[in-house]
Amino acid sequence: MTDATPVTPEPTSETPDQAPEHTGDGQDLAARGSNRSQRPDSDAFKAFITSGWAPRAELDVEPLPAAPYTVARRAALSARFPGARLVVPAGPLKTRSNDTDYRFRPHSAFAHLTGYGTDQEPDAVLVLHPVEPGTGDGGSDHHAVLYVRPLAARDTEEFYADSRYGEFWVGARPSLDDVTTATGVEARHVDELRDALAKDVGPGGVTLLVVAGADEAVEALVEAIRAEAGLDDVEAAQDEQLTEAEWLARAEAAYRRTDAALVEAVSELRLVKDAHEVEQMREAVAATIAGFEEVVRNLPRAVEHRRGERVIETTFDAHARLEGNTVGYETIAAAGEHATTLHWIRNDGVVRTGELVLLDAGVEVDSLYTADVTRTLPVDGEYTEVQRRVYQAVLDAADAAFAVAVPGARFRDVHAAAMEVIAARLEEWGLLPVSAAESLSQDGQQHRRWMVHGTSHHLGLDVHDCAQARRELYLDGVLEPGMVFTIEPGLYFKADDLAVPEEYRGIGVRIEDDVLVTADSNENLSAALPRRPEDVEAWMGRLRG
Numbered sequence: 001m002t003d004a005t006p007v008t009p010e011p012t013s014e015t016p017d018q019a020p021e022h023t024g025d026g027q028d029l030a031a032r033g034s035n036r037s038q039r040p041d042s043d044a045f046k047a048f049i050t051s052g053w054a055p056r057a058e059l060d061v062e063p064l065p066a067a068p069y070t071v072a073r074r075a076a077l078s079a080r081f082p083g084a085r086l087v088v089p090a091g092p093l094k095t096r097s098n099d100t101d102y103r104f105r106p107h108s109a110f111a112h113l114t115g116y117g118t119d120q121e122p123d124a125v126l127v128l129h130p131v132e133p134g135t136g137d138g139g140s141d142h143h144a145v146l147y148v149r150p151l152a153a154r155d156t157e158e159f160y161a162d163s164r165y166g167e168f169w170v171g172a173r174p175s176l177d178d179v180t181t182a183t184g185v186e187a188r189h190v191d192e193l194r195d196a197l198a199k200d201v202g203p204g205g206v207t208l209l210v211v212a213g214a215d216e217a218v219e220a221l222v223e224a225i226r227a228e229a230g231l232d233d234v235e236a237a238q239d240e241q242l243t244e245a246e247w248l249a250r251a252e253a254a255y256r257r258t259d260a261a262l263v264e265a266v267s268e269l270r271l272v273k274d275a276h277e278v279e280q281m282r283e284a285v286a287a288t289i290a291g292f293e294e295v296v297r298n299l300p301r302a303v304e305h306r307r308g309e310r311v312i313e314t315t316f317d318a319h320a321r322l323e324g325n326t327v328g329y330e331t332i333a334a335a336g337e338h339a340t341t342l343h344w345i346r347n348d349g350v351v352r353t354g355e356l357v358l359l360d361a362g363v364e365v366d367s368l369y370t371a372d373v374t375r376t377l378p379v380d381g382e383y384t385e386v387q388r389r390v391y392q393a394v395l396d397a398a399d400a401a402f403a404v405a406v407p408g409a410r411f412r413d414v415h416a417a418a419m420e421v422i423a424a425r426l427e428e429w430g431l432l433p434v435s436a437a438e439s440l441s442q443d444g445q446q447h448r449r450w451m452v453h454g455t456s457h458h459l460g461l462d463v464h465d466c467a468q469a470r471r472e473l474y475l476d477g478v479l480e481p482g483m484v485f486t487i488e489p490g491l492y493f494k495a496d497d498l499a500v501p502e503e504y505r506g507i508g509v510r511i512e513d514d515v516l517v518t519a520d521s522n523e524n525l526s527a528a529l530p531r532r533p534e535d536v537e538a539w540m541g542r543l544r545g
Helices: 029-036 041-050 068-078 108-114 157-160 175-183 190-200 218-226 246-253 259-268 275-297 300-305 308-323 334-341 386-402 411-428 436-440 446-448 532-541
Strands: 084-089 095-097 125-130 142-148 185-191 207-210 332-333 354-361 373-378 484-487 490-493 508-510 513-517 523-524
Touching: 068 108, 068 142, 068 175, 068 259, 068 275, 084 108, 084 218, 084 300, 108 125, 125 190, 142 175, 142 190, 175 185, 175 190, 175 300, 185 190, 207 259, 218 246, 275 300, 275 308, 275 354, 275 373, 275 484, 275 513, 300 308, 308 332, 308 354, 308 386, 332 334, 334 354, 334 490, 334 508, 354 446, 354 508, 373 386, 373 508, 386 484, 386 490, 386 508, 386 513, 386 532, 411 436, 411 446, 411 484, 436 446, 446 490, 490 513
Parallel strands: 084 207, 142 185
Antiparallel strands: 084 125, 125 142, 332 354, 354 373, 484 513, 490 508, 513 523
């Protein structure tokens, strides 16, 4: 990696409230990065590096595939917050170590409302400005503006000296016109953000709300504007003359003017996917299935390597990077007893014949939608009798969950159906200290010793999508066409679990598929990846020749 030290001169002055921290040699700590490189800063250098360039070639910018859909998404958000100014940051670059950054990924709410994916656009901020009702974008009550850091001219210091944003370092950034062409949203320079956010904010004026957790600097700016405008946190009045219904209505109205309500809203907006989102999910699943096939082909190499789990992980992750944006979450490549650790991502263990390997992985495509699929595979291509017994129980639980994942059912019904099968099978094997019926009661739950996680979670831009949605819309929510979520029961018998016979110990099995609720049933988006044990064995045999 090249030295990421920007070509800027040493500081020559300081103000009392911004004095740099000096060390014994008199050099402030912030400038220490310059010690490892020789940085030209002469006037002659600056004049030479900013001259003699051919005109820039125009970028070939086309409207983003999601652009026709984002208008409706923003309109739906607008309807929930009449009169409020809504601030949705993409987020900043995040430091990985010292002066190197992680590859950028925009906040999911920003991606959903703008259509931007991959590594676009750090420090950008989408703002929905309130307008006269019905006169905004798509007939909504808001006008959207994207505040971005556009391409800098070549006679600026940013062009050659800024290691985070300069064209010399990270390539040409889009212009304001490019951003508008791509997103269909008016684009303005991020330097205008402060004045734009502050306009008409104050008691009796515009309410200013921000998606918290996306960008600390933008949140701080919003707080400062609120303070300058004399706005205090809005709380429900506690007037004892109000009826309970009136008090609750006032409390609800007050809550709807908080940042928490905006975070909740952008999460709930993704509970039901539109046609473009469903297509992106199909692409993510298809790429993931191809990645699983690559893993199976490389299992012999994994067996031979001292870190066989890493062979599995890197095989899938390389595929995800080649065929998509990256992985949607850290790949779980858990062999043998490691499969009983639910989120095993260290992936440094050996892979042995005769054991199982649990692969939980998903490709995130360029639009940032991710699959989330798990298969538990016999390393040498065939399940043992005990492995097959456990696997079949988990598969039966998954099938029971699929049977109830239909419009009109509640999200919690999916888990309940899977647990009935798990409890019954554990009772049949003599592992439960009580009957299956007692275990399934609220006061029982003994069967959860061997499956402590839930059966399903929503899926989309985040692997655990819509996580800030209200309980009544998520866990207690009614399933609707367009919802996408996982079905992933499992059984995990740890190697030191004395509550089970020795033959079960060290076996962990999970089967996870991605399901789309349709008009009258559901579709297993990952059905092309074999699920039945005999089909898994045949599939592995074909791939390994």
